[in-house]
Amino acid sequence: MKGFLQKAKAELRGKTQRDTIGFPGRHFGNGHSQGQYYDPPDEQFVCSDSENVQAQTIHDPTPLDILRYRYHHATNLGSIYVIERWLQPSRFPDGAEGSSELAAVKAWVDRIGIEATKQKFEEDWTNALSEDDIQWLVDEAKCTTIRLPIGYFDLPGAEFTQDTPFEPYARVYEGAWNNIRTLISRLRAHSIGVLLDLHALPGGANAQEHSGTNSGRAEFWNSSSNRDLGVRCCQFLAEDATTGSEIAGIQLVNEALWEAEGMYEWYDECIDAISDIDASIPIFISDGWNFRKAIDYTLQKNSVNVDQPTSPVVIDTHYYWAFTDDDKKKSPQQVIWEVHTKLAELDGKEGSVLDRGAVQVIVGEYSCVLTEDSWAKSGGTPKEELVEQFGEAQSKRYQQRAGGSFFWTYKMDWMPGGEWGFTAQSDAGNIVPPPYTQLSLEERGWFVEKARDEKDRRMRKAVQQHVTYWRRVDPHGSYEFEKYQHGWNVGFQDALAFFEGRATQGDKIGMLEIWVLKRVRESGYRGALTWQFEHGLRKGIQDLYAAVEI
Structure with missing residues (x-):
């Protein structure tokens, strides 16, 4: 490989030198890595729109930018700070009733007392993820991000549990947030970002046990006190992030109830509250099982044409084929075909943040699980083969159309987890990381040098094609082609920074639409051109x- 790379580099330098001879250039004054502009023959720039230029704030992408805006090849951590019995029955004493976090803490306090329960929970949190686990995530799974389910009861201070079912157990959770902060730092040291997911909100955003209790009711939406507490939780997470925790984002709620009353009004409150603290933090919302409605909302929030921009908003949608009667009727082959149709609602919504706003989506949960009814319809094809096809289809589709995909889940008592397990499915090669994650450092370095050598030639070609096209389409039009050239240089340098890594593993701009929104806002341009x-x-x-070549 070494000899091949040296030969390729020499040939590349010779070709680049031949391509650039004889092209005089000039520089544009300010801006992010604008480089050299080569005038297309016989063209003059008309600056009719210059009075609409505001202060430009474009800077090179930081490691935190890359942590937040790369493609998230990711997993959920699982039942650690919000307990689910089906994942971790060991977190419950024998004879405990119920299957939720509240059921677990109550059963332990009743059995061993509050101080011993506090110690036990803290040990469980601390031992949830070993250094070997983190190294496997980086080296083998190529994991970039953890979606970390937490509950409002995990936040510090009695005010977060006061007048809630967790108030009697507040002492148990006094060390929870420091433990979470330590985990964030440990993961960050390995270039793994953390999406803080408010999985359990007071009263429950849905009726399931992962909302923290076994009440069977979603009482968050119709309670003003619960909703107010939810906003305060978001404010705390945003304020804490300003102290250096470097999170990938804040998710306001997990799997909100379908058509929950006042859901989008509550989203507005939370987005405003977080943005007032730090408008750079990406905010993730549940689509509430109504993807199209969430798209329309997000396009309005992620607009260039607002006086006071708020944090970028990302939709979290979940895909499972294991819970409904309709799913049971499908064969594995039908499900695999259906994967390729997912996220089609984005068609026609992307590609121009100036016209439409930005819509960005992650698949916050998915698995390789199908029902036994579906497996029975496999037609004799081995299950292992179909699981592989199912995982590969999901990996490919989500990498094409989403900003990230988070497998459910990583940690459970019954590791490696079968079709529910990120470990099992990654080790089997069924969940496939993006191809560029497999590059060696030497290969990545060679491609970086290749890109730098080709930059000027590619820039000239792109600008000349752009100018030629618009002069042909509208020969009397007024244009500011230097804006195109400036944008090209920003885009090329941004993508190169992500690919290089800059204190991360090296990646692709996966959250492309909100990255474009960020750059347009920072460009200072606001006019028609x-x-x-x-x-x-x-x-x-x-x-x-x-x-x-990615």
Whole structure:
């Protein structure tokens, strides 16, 4: 490999030098890595829109930017800070009634007392993820991000449990948040980001046990005190993030009830509260099982044309084929085909944040589980083969259309977890990381050098094609083609920074739509010709990926 790389580098340098001879250039003054612009023949720029330029705030992507905006090849941590009995029956004493966090803490306190329960829970949290576990996530699974389910009762201070079912057990949770902060730091040291997921809200955002209790009711939405406490939880997480925890984002709620009353009004409150503290933190919302409605809402929130921009908003949607009567009727082959249709609601919604706003989606939960009824319809094809096809289809589809995918789940008592297990499915090769994650450091370094050598040639070609097209379509139009060239350079350099890694493993801009939104906002352009910058930005990103062959 070493000899091949050296030979390829020499050939590349020679070709690049031949391509660049004889092209005089000039520089544009300010901005992010604008580089050299080569005038297309006989073209003059018309600056009719210049009075609409505001202060530009574009800087090179930081490691935290990459942590937040790369493609999240990810997993949920599982039943650690919000207990679910089916995943971790060992967290319950013998004879305990119920299957939720509340049931577990109550049973232990009744049996061994509050101080011993506090010690036990703290030991369980601390031992949940070993250094070997983290190293496996990085080296084998190529995991970039953990979605970390937490409950409101895990936050510090009596005010978070006061007047809730967890108030009698507040002492048990006094060390929970420090434990979570330590876990975030441990993961960050290995370039794994953490999406803090408020899985359990007071009263329950849905009727399931993962809301923290076995009440069987979703009492969050119709209680003003619960909703107010939910906003305060979000404020605390945002304020804590400003102290250096470097999180990937905050998820307001997990699997909100279908058509929950006032859900989007509550989202507005939380988004405003977090944005007032730090408008750079990505905010993740549940689609409430109504994906189209969430898309329409997000497009409005992620707009360029607002006086006071708020945090970027990302939709969390979940895909399972193991719970409904309709799912049971499908064969594995039908399910695998259906995977390729998911996220089609995004068609026509992406590609122009200036016209429509930005819509960004993650698949916050998925698995390789099907019902026994479905497996019985396999037609004789071995189950192992169909699980592989199912996992590969999901990996490919979500990498094509989403900003990340988070397998459910990583940790359970019955490791490696079968079709529910990130470990089992990753080790089997059924959950497939993006191909570029398999590059060695030497291979990545060679592609980085190749991209840098090709940059000027690709930039000239892109700008010349752009200018030629618009002069042909509208020869008398007024344009500011330097905005396109500026955007191209920003996009190319941004994508290269993500690919290099900058204190991360090296990745792709997966959260592309909200990254474009961020860059357009930072560009300072607000006039009618700002589309030139956005088009150039997207083309520069595309050309970098062509250069590094991803």
